[in-house]
Amino acid sequence: MTDTDREIQPAFFTDPFPTLRAFQEEGQACPVRLPDGVEWWFVTRHEDVLEGLSDPRLSSAANDHMANDDSLPTTDAITSANNATRRSLVNLDPPDHTRLRKLVVRAFSAKRIDGLRPRVQQIADELLDAMAAGDGEADLIGAYASVLPIRVICELLGVPEDHDALREKTGAAFQVVKDDASADDMARAFTWLTEYTTRLIALKHDNPGDDLLSDLIAVHEEDNDRLDDEELAAMALTLLLAGHETTVQLIGNGMNALFDHPDQLAMLLERPGLVRTAVEELLRYDGPTNPGVARYATEDTTLGGVRIPRGALLLLSVAAANRDPARFPDADRLDIMRDTTGHLGFGHGIHYCLGARLARMEGEIAIGSLLRRFPGIRRAVPAGDVQWRLGMVRGLVSLPVILR
Template identity: 90%
Template sequence: MTDTDFAIQPAFFTDPFPTLRALQQEGPARPVRLPDGVEWWFVTRHEDVRSGLADPRLSSAANDHMANDESLPTTDAITSANDATRRSLVNLDPPDHTRLRKLVVRAFSATRVDGLRPRVQQIADELLDAMAAGDDEADLIGTYASALPIRVICELLGVPEDHDALREKTGAAFQVVQDDTSAADMAQAFAWLTAYTRRLIALKHDTPGDDLLSDLIAVHEEDDDRLDDEELAAMALTLLLAGHETTVQLIGNGMNALFDHPEQLATLRDRPELLRTAVDELLRHDGPTNPGVARYATEDVTLGGVRIPRGALVLLSVAAANRDPARFTDPDRLDLTRDAGGHLGFGHGIHYCLGARLARMEGEIAIGSLLRRFPGIRRAVPAEEVRWRLGMVRGLVSLPVILR
């Protein structure tokens, strides 16, 4: 892999790891062209990705820079995504990021998240009851992996249970743009989500409750260091998207990996005390942040001895870093007894995931409860027939399973 115009093909999203390993072996960083034609510098080694995640010269406002940089292509999809999220926490740099994170961090305190555990367990049990009453074969994504996190985040935010519509639109928002159709779908999804979020804010403004969205509106209206209108809308949208989409993939990808490693599935079923650390190993092995995190170089940056020029779009490949043999022994092997500490599935530095504790808890409850209820669960199709989404968040379209 020595050509200077290496392009990612759609098949990459089905199994990205051979390509990421080849890029990693070739060097610390190199330009790569994505299916939409935009060139990104892929950074693939753990030490460099970790360093890049904490480097202030690599701006988190990649979409904003793309919209303002005339040398970069602009599409309706890019514009719609940027308009919806430019003021969200994940797309801001200090000092705005520092201010906003301080305003919302209390919503994800250990006390508040741990207090949700009984309700998350209750939701999991209700979904498993419904599965047990149905056929022996089911789609684990549609009936469980997506249903649980979206119910949790809707209850946390205090929003109506528009689950099917939300699932459809968030999936379209995270897809890879390949052609005019997918670009139009993404633009339409962000327009729908933006309008939906603003309706929710108006509803909660009139009838506040004991929920996170009402808390954000109170900060917006009362706090001296308040959220402005655009920040409030972007924050609500980000929590709605990130608050469930990545957890869906944690559960779905995690169970699929366990089916690929039946000895590890048996170990987890027999040793449920491993669940807490198993979630981190599942995130390391095949987590949703794949291929990685977008950044924009505001000045020349050297990573691993390679100079990335000012103005470059940078993809810090968390997925490659989490399988770097320089950091993890035998990294392609799933090992639930491994100490996966240091994985970058939740990021690093000032953008470390606010919802990490909640995601770990949901993953632990979802997978543990599933294995207790259906100890003989197995995949209903061969591994090669499992369908993966074409998206910048790695996840399955469906996962057919036999429950008993």
């Protein structure tokens, strides 16, 4: 593979899997230049990604290190993203991460999440009723996949439902920076989201309720070990971003994959009890964390037999790892009966996704209810005509479907 082959173009994000497989077949981590000009070491083998996710020498605070490393390029987009999220769980290392996760994990109790199931089902049914009242066609993303998770996370947090604005700004926050215009869009999105969460915290401080954000504010105000102002704001923002955006893509990518594999769709229609294992396989096959998660090497290290120098940026490719044939036989085939043990769709180790239980529940209810209501649903356009967003979270712009 030549150096030119290792320059990622925007088209990569439409179908990243052939390129990721080519990197994987090299067998080792390799340096790759992204559209913003920054060089990253792509790690693609399952065993190496798993090791990298657990290696304390690889810091999760990649944006923070980029902002403070004069040898690395920086932009207003990177600065705005770092300012907004630098104290969030996903961007912290121990001991700060350990302390913060211990403080907030109780807000994600199984009792609280499981108690949402009837409401999630009700929201799904309301959206499906609205789709059924239409002309027999719909955009599955705009009418369903993007609305259900936003309504759920807003109710969980106890905040107003600003659906359209949140979807627009979170999409811009997760986009790939490929030019000055996209960098400006990202910077503006993080500024808007930061101001929005500041207003939400003030609202819930004055009007606390039985909701997750009120619980986090209570932790913030405890006299002993507590969330500081920056941590509270970063956690609220992280919940708004990750709490709905990835679930949108789980539903949308998942249904698109089922349309691509009519035999698997037919099996799920015949055996709806398989929806739980189907969701796990859909996360493995084409999940939202694509191409992967960022890390920064705080010291020289070796990963998969390759020396990674101190100061290097790494992209631990969860998407490639989940399709590694050394871990999952016939990995490029969707199989809803597959044993998906070991898939990394929710991460691994200390950064395993706090919201995994909620995302699984939403995915099961959303996909299961959709297929029960519209067993004849099919994609309204050829597979090659669906539009993918250019972003570090893989998802569709829209998914036109025929319901009957």
